[in-house]
Amino acid sequence: MILKKTFKPTGEDITSLALTSETLTGRSGFLLNKAAAKVRDHYDEALTTLGMNARHAGILTILDEKGVLSQNELGKCAYIDRTTIVALIDDLERLGLVERKEHPTDRRSHAIYMTEKGRGFMPQIVKKAKEVEKEFLGPLTASEQKNLLQLLRKLVFHHYSMPKETR
Amino acid sequence: MILKKTFKPTGEDITSLALTSETLTGRSGFLLNKAAAKVRDHYDEALTTLGMNARHAGILTILDEKGVLSQNELGKCAYIDRTTIVALIDDLERLGLVERKEHPTDRRSHAIYMTEKGRGFMPQIVKKAKEVEKEFLGPLTASEQKNLLQLLRKLVFHHYSMPKETR
DNA sequence: GGCTGATAATCAGTAGTACTGATTATCAGC
DNA sequence: GCTGATAATCAGTACTACTGATTATCAGCC
Numbered sequence: 001m002i003l004k005k006t007f008k009p010t011g012e013d014i015t016s017l018a019l020t021s022e023t024l025t026g027r028s029g030f031l032l033n034k035a036a037a038k039v040r041d042h043y044d045e046a047l048t049t050l051g052m053n054a055r056h057a058g059i060l061t062i063l064d065e066k067g068v069l070s071q072n073e074l075g076k077c078a079y080i081d082r083t084t085i086v087a088l089i090d091d092l093e094r095l096g097l098v099e100r101k102e103h104p105t106d107r108r109s110h111a112i113y114m115t116e117k118g119r120g121f122m123p124q125i126v127k128k129a130k131e132v133e134k135e136f137l138g139p140l141t142a143s144e145q146k147n148l149l150q151l152l153r154k155l156v157f158h159h160y161s162m163p164k165e166t167r
Numbered sequence: 168m169i170l171k172k173t174f175k176p177t178g179e180d181i182t183s184l185a186l187t188s189e190t191l192t193g194r195s196g197f198l199l200n201k202a203a204a205k206v207r208d209h210y211d212e213a214l215t216t217l218g219m220n221a222r223h224a225g226i227l228t229i230l231d232e233k234g235v236l237s238q239n240e241l242g243k244c245a246y247i248d249r250t251t252i253v254a255l256i257d258d259l260e261r262l263g264l265v266e267r268k269e270h271p272t273d274r275r276s277h278a279i280y281m282t283e284k285g286r287g288f289m290p291q292i293v294k295k296a297k298e299v300e301k302e303f304l305g306p307l308t309a310s311e312q313k314n315l316l317q318l319l320r321k322l323v324f325h326h327y328s329m330p331k332e333t334r
Numbered sequence: 335g336g337c338t339g340a341t342a343a344t345c346a347g348t349a350g351t352a353c354t355g356a357t358t359a360t361c362a363g364c
Numbered sequence: 365g366c367t368g369a370t371a372a373t374c375a376g377t378a379c380t381a382c383t384g385a386t387t388a389t390c391a392g393c394c
Contacts, residue, residue, distance in 0.1 A: 019316050021296040024228045024245065028300055029206045029221055031319035034246050036203035037352085038326045039196045053379090054196055061191045072342060078191065079201050084381055086344060108342040108389045129188040133195055139325040144318055145195075149186050151307060151315045152198035158306040159205045204381085220350090239371060251352060253373060275360045275371040 039136050046128040050121065055080065056092055057125045063098065063114045064122050070109040079160050097121060206303050213295040217288060218262055222247065222255055224292045227264060230281045231289050237276040246327050264288060 020026045043054035050057075055078070062077045063069065069077070075085040089112060092098040097118035103109035137145045187193045210221035217224075222245070229244045230236065236244070242252040256279060259265040264285035270276035304312045 019313055021300050022228075022293050023232055024225050025320060025323075026316065027296055028304060028316060028319070029210045029296075030225060030245075031316065031323050032199060032203040032206050033221075034323045034327065035319055036199040038323070039199050043196045054200075055380090058191050058197060061189075065190055070342075078197075081381060082343075083345080083383085103342090106342080106390070108387095110343070126189050129194055129196070133188050136326070137195060137322070139321055140318060144321075146186055147314065148318045148322075149193065149195060149198065151311055151318075152195070152202055153192060154306055154311075155304070155315075156192075156198050156201045156205070159303070160201065222351090237371075248352060249372075250354085250374080270371090273361070273371080277372070 039132070042132045042136050043129075046132050047125070050124060050128070051095055052091070055088055056095075056097075057129070059085075059088055059092060060097060060114065060118060060121065060125060061129075063112065064119070068111050068113050070103060070106075071112060072109065074112055079156075092118070206299070209299045209303050210296075213299050214292070217291060217295070219258070223259055223262075223264075224296070226252075226255055226259060227281065227285060227288065227292060228296075230265065230279065231286070235278050235280050237270060237273075238279060239276065241279055246323075259285070 018026055024030045040054055043057070047053055047057055058078050059074060059080075062074060066073075066077065071085055071089060072082060074080075074089075075082050078085075080088070089098060089100065089110075093100060097115055099113045099115055100110040101113055103111045137148070140148065185193055191197045207221055210224070214220055214224055225245050226241060226247075229241060233240075233244065238252055238256060239249060241247075241256075242249050245252075247255070256265065256267065256277075260267060264282055266280045266282055267277040268280055270278045304315070307315065
């Protein structure tokens, strides 16, 4: 192998490769990480013109969907750590897309509101998301795409609803 | 929403959620990244007793499968950047699992050999991988698992075979 | 009214991932 | 023997994601 000039990292015929944990390409761990890195690149690239990245867009999407939330609630929805979300909200506030306001009933919390400007960004964000999804999932048929999303969702919801210790 | 005491980040009935890019949980970007983070956690935790992480195990798996490779070839097989693989090989060499030797025909290259000790680790690595895969993919049926792996593989192979500029 | 354990946001520090760009050595073609 | 390409390496950068500590506040209980 090492002597070959025209080295090919992977064979052409995907379907001939074994779906077993004995090979790297048969492990969900490998495939998920590589797929995730790639789709994140796509998102970050698409959103850079809006001055944000995929996680910022995710937070705005949650806010748009669920209305006003505390930081904590927001973090839980996006499965983002409580300490990580602070800087993300900072960024979005700096961009004028959200505002930290006083929480009506709990003075420990912040109520995160989307601003008018933030709301105005949503159509663009959704448009970008649709473009990225279309391009990234392009190699799959429509039903395969749907299938993939459903399977992933099942996995994600299962593993993120487990208690912390067993995660 | 912000006033509710018993806040639930996600509804229970997954199947009722829309599979559309307008919601975060309808985007492959979100789902892939969360699933990837989780499965990586599982792998890292399972492999920590062997003194390595998921990427080390991945490299050993490639070597086991393909035999002696140069660092570059190894990187291409594992889709790991040329600059990133250096430290990973360092780690594995320090653990005594691989060795950098002189390349037979190209003195720029290193030939990476698995040591006897490294070969001896493979059954444990495969065992751990199988356990992780079984547990992580547990929420899915056997045919769903197979399906998921095939869809992911199609995506990964497609996107990583593109020329750099359009990736 | 005041104590106590829990919770919300924040920050400092740490670790891991992944890359760009530069450097050195070597190769391969002309 | 010159020239452009390639292999490994390193320094530096940026981003992700966490632990643990801190401060403020809440909620239940005596």
